Amino acid sequence: MPSEKDFNNHVRSGISLAPMTTFGIGGSAGYFAELDSKEILEGLFKWSRKENVPVFAIGGGSNIVVADEGIEALVLKLSSNGSFGKIDFTVEDDKHIAVVGPAVPSAVLLRRTAEAGFSGLEFFAGIPGTVGGAVACDAGGRFGRISSALVGYEGFPYAFGKQDKGAYWLDKTRDAEDFLITEVVLKIEPAETAVVNTRIQEILDYRRKTQPEGVKSAGCIFQNPPDGPSAGELIDKAGLKGKRRGGAEVSTVHANYIINSSGATAFDVIGLALDIIEVVQEKTGVKLALKVDIWGESLEELISRRGYF
Numbered sequence: 001m002p003s004e005k006d007f008n009n010h011v012r013s014g015i016s017l018a019p020m021t022t023f024g025i026g027g028s029a030g031y032f033a034e035l036d037s038k039e040i041l042e043g044l045f046k047w048s049r050k051e052n053v054p055v056f057a058i059g060g061g062s063n064i065v066v067a068d069e070g071i072e073a074l075v076l077k078l079s080s081n082g083s084f085g086k087i088d089f090t091v092e093d094d095k096h097i098a099v100v101g102p103a104v105p106s107a108v109l110l111r112r113t114a115e116a117g118f119s120g121l122e123f124f125a126g127i128p129g130t131v132g133g134a135v136a137c138d139a140g141g142r143f144g145r146i147s148s149a150l151v152g153y154e155g156f157p158y159a160f161g162k163q164d165k166g167a168y169w170l171d172k173t174r175d176a177e178d179f180l181i182t183e184v185v186l187k188i189e190p191a192e193t194a195v196v197n198t199r200i201q202e203i204l205d206y207r208r209k210t211q212p213e214g215v216k217s218a219g220c221i222f223q224n225p226p227d228g229p230s231a232g233e234l235i236d237k238a239g240l241k242g243k244r245r246g247g248a249e250v251s252t253v254h255a256n257y258i259i260n261s262s263g264a265t266a267f268d269v270i271g272l273a274l275d276i277i278e279v280v281q282e283k284t285g286v287k288l289a290l291k292v293d294i295w296g297e298s299l300e301e302l303i304s305r306r307g308y309f
């Protein structure tokens with residue numbers, strides 16, 4: 001258990017999560033702590049078990065929609081100061097690896113990897129957020145995914161029980177959703193910095209041409225179906241570009257983006273996403289699935305009331 005001083009130093013109540021998300025939407029966390037040590041993390045897990053308060057992790061907030069009324073949970077943000085922000089390039093069993101703290105922004109890891117003369121993480125180009133969030137969401141797309149570079153990771157089980165002593169080392173087959181990630185190991189390959197930078201630039205150019213810039217969003221809101229046209233193509237074909245609900249709007253640049261164009265609520269965003277699912281299913285027979293994570297009971301209720309989940 002954390003000492004009372006540690007607890008009071010780290011845990012705050014009623015902190016708004018909206019500024020910590022790229023949508024800029026959402027209410028407050030019942031409890032919120034930013035921390036830079038595994039000892040304090042372990043203490044907070046023990047506290048949450050004793051008090052029966054669920055634990056959530058937030059990274060860059062670029063793949064979540066937080067309910068307007070907030071969440072009754074302990075939301076933990078790992079600070080990039082200390083070990084949660086480290087980047088080490090090393091060799092293990094004759095293979096080059098990067099040992100990375102979960103709080104490192106993916107863009108920073110990509111730049112440092114290229115500068116150090118390694119390739120293998122170029123798929124990160126243009127993806128916001130942190131390395132911990134990227135593992136939890138298996139970030140990537142047409143240029144590759146983090147799961148192909150992942151060797152393994154270390155994490156605290158969210159269901160932290162009396163028998164648990166601290167973090168576990170886990171191979172890549174374990175479900176990252178069950179753990180709060182505290183360290184990540186990624187495969188990398190020696191490469192010329194100039195070659196890696198050219199590839200990064202190509203990916204960024206592609207993204208600039210096809211995706212909206214400077215807007216509040218969580219990137220693509222739906223997963224692409226396993227085969228056939230992409231979610232964006234289906235939404236476009238259904239004539240939904242520019243469709244609005246409150247302050248939320250389907251991007252006219254990329255139909256798989258919902259943007260917070262003018263003071264949208266979480267209800268606007270998820271309501272619009274559900275409208276899209278219904279129309280696309282009606283017109284094409286394909287049922288789209290949300291890609292973003294949903295935080296909060298009211299949103300879960302809204303989704304199940306409209307027949308999803």
Ligand SMILES: Cc1cc2nc3c(=O)[nH]c(=O)nc-3n(C[C@H](O)[C@H](O)[C@H](O)COP(=O)(O)OP(=O)(O)OC[C@H]3O[C@@H](n4cnc5c(N)ncnc54)[C@H](O)[C@@H]3O)c2cc1C
Pocket residue numbers: 022056057058059060061062063064078102126127128129130131132133134135136137138139140141179180181182217218219220293
């Ligand atoms: C403009 C834009 C473009 C995007 N493009 C892409 C893209 O091309 N491909 C893609 O996959 N995604 C994309 N995204 C979505 C998002 O950026 C990625 O999924 C990103 O990797 C999420 O990281 P994050 O740190 O922001 O996670 P958050 O949004 O903070 O969290 C997402 C999930 O990860 C969990 N999480 C966060 N940190 C940890 C941790 N340390 N341990 C355990 N769980 C954790 C959270 O609990 C939550 O469930 C885009 C988003 C935007 C805004």
